[in-house]
Amino acid sequence: MAAAKQRVIRFTLNGREAAIEAPETEPLLWVLRNRLNLKAARFGCGGSSCGACAVLVDGRPEMSCSLKLWAVEGKRVETAESLFEGDAEHPLVTAFAEERAGQCGYCLSGLVMRAKALLDENPKPTREDIIAALDEGLCRCGAHPRILRAVARAAEALK
Template sequence: MTVTLHVNGERHSSPAEPDTPLLYVLRNDLGLNSMKYGCGSGHCGSCTVLIDGQPMRSCSVPASAAAQRRIVTLEALGTPEQPHPLQRAFIEEQAAQCGYCSAGMILTAKALLDRTPAPSEDQIRSAMADNLCRCGTHTRILKAIRRAAADKSL
């Protein structure tokens, strides 16, 4: 069986079974490694991707449920030469220590800023509440999101 996915603007086919977690297809079959396996139950956020603009935990989404939907991973946001404003803000605020949670944090923040360009502190905290950072850089992450929200190039 094959699963066809629309990832980062391109169509991809995978020989994965339909119930294979999307995370495994993205990492193992497509070679996209920004999202990480954290808890395996959708609680930590390290595997977050955007599906039709919404942050979703790829460890708990079957690949077949994402077929024919628009999937965006961190790889699609920016480049080392031209980082996305959120990536640049994370760098400037030193919001990533080990980097394990960064992709999920950035994509969750992107979904927030796409729907609410000037979020309040409460809106930022609420949007990010279910993303965990084991290094404890939450304060810098919140600061980076505020910085990106203020960036007019976003």
């Protein structure tokens, strides 16, 4: 089996230019976690089924476990780390913290990015909108009601 082609892939990562030299077929998740030490996106299934690895690509949620590095060339990638800037934080972070929206918290960074994609596009979501936006993401601890409340709270704060 031939080794995957190694080359420099350029994309925008959390607002900054990134140039990564890596096998172009390497899943974005491993690039983020292991080459860039960005640990918010997490491995859950490796098959686009759970959403623990969700990040935004050009503003839309994508499962980074199944997305090859070459597929984000020239695109805009956002991870949950982008919600923190020094002492400042995105209203979604504040709302999740205030609602204690999470138990183990493993699923949260994927879910919060789905929520961000929703709020970026629809600043006045209904409960049904929020449910639809998060529904591909799984949570096993049963923090769903708090997570739904947190997203609604963040939408209020962003008004």
